[in-house]
Amino acid sequence: MNYDYVIELRGLSRHYAMGEDTVKALDGVDLEIKRGEYVSIVGPSGSGKTTLFNLIGGLDKPTGGSVFIDGVDIAQLDAYELAWLRCRKIGYIFQSFNLIQVLTALENVALPTVFAGVPREEGLRKAQHLLESVGLGTRVHHRPSELSAGQQQRVAIARALANDPGIILADEPTGNLDLNTGMEIIDLLHGLNKTKGLTLVAATHDLKMIKASDRIVWMRDGQIERIERG
């Protein structure tokens, strides 16, 4: 069965208890994202972008409402199934790259394939290929500390692609990069979205990133303020 919407959010809320008060980080968000779409989530800090990112990615549990990935309500999944979803269906990209410091670029990219049960040689071959495709073919044996910020983010993108996920979630992917490097990363992500048909959801402040997207979701105070066509 093929669902029209790869991501569906229904009345999604995330509240935090702060002493006596309740902070509504996210408050009743409805959103559908089509397969192959490039959606930017935009808003001032504290508007709920990262909370939304975490909930879509199954990294946090909502207080109310549901997240459907390919038609499956992820709240219904047990720990094993959720781990599988994170492993196979979603690729994560973070502002601070979050590479494993003790591993080389190649091993970092191959790590998700370990959890997917891919034989080691095959995983490493795939990682090599992915690193070449993001322009790091000559740096596969470097550790993250030996790579520039832009190169580290490329490794992180290659890692996000390791198990051929349908969805790429990116949380401020250009936030720690200078202008030119940021531009290169945006081009890379945009290219993946167009050529591989990956669904790309990015929380961002970056105007260049916003301009490249199909739709822009403006957040304010935990709610969707408006949605624009890119």
Added chain:
Amino acid sequence: MARESIGRVHFSLGDAARLSYDQIKRRRGRAAINIASIALGLSFYATLVLSDTFYSAYEGLGGTQLSVESYQYWLVGVALVVSVVGITNAMLIAVYERYKEIGTMKCLGALDRHIILLFLVESSFQGLAGGLAGFLLGLAGAVASTGFATGFDVALRVPPLQMLAIFAGSVGLALVLSMTATIYPAWRASKLRPVEALRYEL
């Protein structure tokens, strides 16, 4: 995606061993502290057990009766407890250092038990290394402390099988102590929710 199409994630002992090995290799400092802690506690233990063995062998050869004082075994117990507490402390710090890494691993598909496995495998490596070093230190200590009373060749008169049993016992004890010390830190690490772990800045 139908619910039924959801599969399982994998992470074998070999995968954990490979990753733990990389951790120890890159973070030698912390590993060295743990190994030294185990080795010191254990060398004390091995010294006493071996001294006792040497004295018995000496007696069997017609020498006078000598023995280790029982209060010394109490001291060994205390030393081993101290080393366990030290390792627990060091491993807890290792967990804090790796908050982001643990969060990242969970994003890539790691289950709670995979995180536990990683820490336990790492500590078993350290336990083995500490046990080995501790036994050798203990052997040197026992030979030095008994040699003047019994002659230095008594160590060679102990049956090889008995020595092997003491060796296996020492390394086994080091392994058990090191892994026991890591259970709580590993459990803490495994229970981290990915969002908390990723938000954490050291």
